Amino acid sequence: MPELVFFSGTMDCGKSTLALQIEHNRSARGLQGMIFTRDDRAGAGKLSSRLGLVTDAVEAAEGFDFYAYLVGHLSKGGRCDYVIADEAQFLAPEQIDQLARVVDDLELDVFAFGITTDFRSKLFPGSQRLVELADRVEVLQVEALCWCGARATHNARTVGGEMVVEGAQVVVGDVNAGDEVGEVGYEVLCRRHHRRRMTAATARAAALSPDVLPVPAEEFSDRPTVRS
Numbered sequence: 001m002p003e004l005v006f007f008s009g010t011m012d013c014g015k016s017t018l019a020l021q022i023e024h025n026r027s028a029r030g031l032q033g034m035i036f037t038r039d040d041r042a043g044a045g046k047l048s049s050r051l052g053l054v055t056d057a058v059e060a061a062e063g064f065d066f067y068a069y070l071v072g073h074l075s076k077g078g079r080c081d082y083v084i085a086d087e088a089q090f091l092a093p094e095q096i097d098q099l100a101r102v103v104d105d106l107e108l109d110v111f112a113f114g115i116t117t118d119f120r121s122k123l124f125p126g127s128q129r130l131v132e133l134a135d136r137v138e139v140l141q142v143e144a145l146c147w148c149g150a151r152a153t154h155n156a157r158t159v160g161g162e163m164v165v166e167g168a169q170v171v172v173g174d175v176n177a178g179d180e181v182g183e184v185g186y187e188v189l190c191r192r193h194h195r196r197r198m199t200a201a202t203a204r205a206a207a208l209s210p211d212v213l214p215v216p217a218e219e220f221s222d223r224p225t226v227r228s
């Protein structure tokens with residue numbers, strides 16, 4: 001039975017790499033996939049992984065109709081054995097409905113890849129629809145880590161290294177960026193540090209702050225004794 005599968009995780013957990021691996025393994029067996037993406041960091045019509053691999057893809061911009069596109073392709077004698085859709089969080093809910101229709105009516109597997117929540121830890125509309133419609137939601141196994149070493153579960157947007165909670169939902173960008181003043185970047189965090197808005201940079205700054213350095217004993221002398 002063909003399936004709609006949503007491969008989900010934080011930024012930088014290997015979603016695009018897995019998309020490229022699925023594509024590689026299937027094409028190695030003579031299957032022909034149709035690859036879609038939207039607003040990849042590498043530019044329009046590209047599906048790229050931080051491991052350095054990149055492939056051409058059809059840019060599924062706003063208003064793009066997946067079902068109509070694939071019906072058009074097949075009816076012109078084109079071949080398509082499966083579908084890959086990367087950066088699926090950016091798709092509109094109607095486009096996810098079209099992908100479900102591709103599975104049900106065209107009987108093609110659809111593998112969608114994307115982050116579930118935005119920098120405010122709110123669902124992207126496309127990801128919400130995928131959770132609602134997918135036959136399976138697969139959380140990626142290679143876990144991205146928070147600076148504290150815990151599993152990263154949330155995506156933070158940073159400006160000058162500090163986490164921000166205001167701004168447009170969609171701002172294309174990357175992790176390991178945003179350290180310069182005014183520069184937007186992203187950082188994956190565990191929930192605890194996302195809630196506390198504590199990024200690697202602010203944690204580092206706090207650790208260096210005189211407030212948390214060991215305080216000489218005489219400075220405590222005028223403080224009341226804490227009873228246990």
Ligand SMILES: Nc1ncnc2c1ncn2[C@@H]1O[C@H](COP(=O)(O)OP(=O)(O)O)[C@@H](O)[C@H]1O
Nearest residue numbers: 010011012013014015016017018048049050051
């Ligand atoms: N230099 C590197 N060596 C080994 N693995 C790397 C390197 N750079 C990135 N990676 C791996 O690639 C993952 C990011 O892959 P990518 O497919 O771009 O992520 P996503 O699409 O989920 O944002 C990282 O979590 C890491 O496991």
Ligand SMILES: Cc1cn([C@H]2C[C@H](O)[C@@H](COP(=O)(O)O)O2)c(=O)[nH]c1=O
Nearest residue numbers: 011012115118119155169170171172173
């Ligand atoms: C959290 C968050 C992310 N984005 C953007 C930033 C990147 O361009 C993509 C995620 O790509 P990845 O391959 O998963 O790293 O999404 C955004 O626009 N808004 C956000 O809140």
